[in-house]
Amino acid sequence: MHIGLNAHLLAPEGTYRAAGIHNVIHNLLMYLPSQAPADWQFTAMVSSHIDAHYDGIAMQRAAFDTTSPLKRIIWEQAIQPSILRQFDLYHAMAFVAPAFNPRPTVVTVYDLTFLRYPERLSTARRLYLQAFTERSCRAARRITAISHSTKNDLIELLGLPADKIDVTPLGYDRERFRPLSEAEIEAFKAERNLPERFWLFVGTLEPRKNLLTLIEAYAQFAPHERLPLVLAGGKGWDYEPIFAAIGKNGLSDSILTPGFIPSDDIALWYNSAEVFLYPSVFEGFGLPVLEAMACGTPVITSNVSSLPEVAEGAGMTLPPHEVDAWVAALKQAYGDASWRSQASTAGLSKAAQFTWEETARRTIESYQRALA
Template sequence: MRIALDVQSTLGRPTGIGQYTKQLLAALRRVAPGHEFVELNWGRDVIMRTDRRLRWQQWELPRRARAVGADLLHVTGFDAPRLRPCPVVLTVHDLVGMLFPHNLPPVARLYWSRWLPYSVRWATRLIADSQHTRADLIRLLGVAPERIEVVYLGVDDSLRPVTDLERLAAVRQRYGIADRLILYLGTLEPRKGLDTLIAAFAQVAADLPHHLVIAGKEGWYTGPLFRQVRTLGLERRVHFTGYVAAEDQAALYSLADLFVFPSRYEGFGLPVLEAMACGTPVVCSKAASLPEVAGDAAVLIPPEDAGALAAAVLKVLQDGTLRQGLRERGLERARRFTWEETARRTLAIYEQVT
């Protein structure tokens, strides 16, 4: 079978969808060497230009899938073409554009809230990252349950505890990281709950030697976060690193005494598992898919509750037994999620629709 995949999201500095696409494609080639996987992209970053994005998704992508003789097209992030040259599998990672439209820039808000209902209608089969996203598709868009398969994401094999002191020191120096740190890693955007994290850190900063490191690519509406840090007088204790290269992430997780992920909404929440895979204790919100992903291997707190988050941070950092238990359960939890299993389940869906 010749399977075409939309890999446009992997260009530039890939984040969530781009990393999903890269890891899935690599795993598919490992587990299914008898199939041919063709990468389709436009050779430029069109992600934030709506006019070009529409041209790519609705014209260029199906045209190229037809030109390469694809038996199936997998669109790995939200936008299915109306004209289908072959069966189309669409991965829907979340419904943030419909549930949290005010968290997006105006053009993106309009695009995601209006376009997604059409995309899910045009696709032959849908993949959801979690049971929670599947339920959202059924509840909000009226998708027939039998059209949606849940396929969990995996954890990259490179994400393991790092003990090499030279490697740790190099990453510490590269990102200007203090000796003791609490870490967040992910895109900076309103739904991630970083305002709650900063407010919680302000409550415990006097009781801890730790610095708060907020790592990841700037998304949108980040100005209020920087102002919040200045207003609280935390400029010397809160650090923004910017984008973190994939090869540095395992060391960064390993340097942290605690990983905090206070998101208001996630379709999956891969950073939670990545931190666990590196042996870092996790505190995360109990919003959306996060309890499904974290299981009993994290301390769960209500989203947008700075007091509860502050208390959880203190408890984990001051209780060595709890910290060790979280570390052990996290390592075990992360081992259950592999990209090979993601690829095998995805391949089974391909075979069902062709």
């Protein structure tokens, strides 16, 4: 059995693209061979500039760099179909398969942001995903969704049959995301001049992350009743109201915005924070919540979209727009050390249930269903 993997969203390590979908593709390439029958072969189709190597995966590089969306679409729709006949099964690892596709196909869908929050995307990208994702999913033998929330959206928004969709929850890097020693944490805080105690959010600063609700709740506490709040992440679309709310509430000295965090530092930030706050209203999976839990950091997050799938039973989950609920949660986070200890322990236990081996195993099962 020969499986072809469209891995053109794989990015060079150390670049800003080496996150999100790249992270999922990278880990599937790491773990698929070990979860597959011994006689299966895998070939990953990648851009010409990718020099990565994976055990058990043959790398087939394109004749040109497909980093730009236009070049990738040209390769995907015009060149890729002629390559696919060598495979028994084709896996489109990010939303879209070629329109002319001669092989049984599995398509992975991460979220339906382009339908739920179309304003987040450029017009061209939105129209492309809206047109090609639905067509690809209807033509595919199987669809893998990274959460039950995404599966439900595929059923609700695209009218796809539930029995065609397999849920393949994500894992995390257990070497990176783990509790660190006090010495490592204190050295990091000293190097970055961070407060001894602080609350943390990590993610793009944009409306979907619902930071205005968090800021409104935070503003209701006197300075001696709260910790400094770090909003760590790059500026996304329509980020200006976030900074306006910080200024309007006189919180410029209490809310820190260090900007984008390099991937090598994220685990140190999670470990250094007293509590991780993630009030997002929509996530395909919610990997930051899982990573924070894996570091032993107590989590408070929203009770919508995919977030309860990750945090329920471990962290505190709240209605995203109910300011009073967030005020009460922050009060407990500040004053209740026993809750923080319990949430830390429960988070570590819940995080351990999510592994890349399991993601790969479920993906192999989806392949087998597609070939049955």
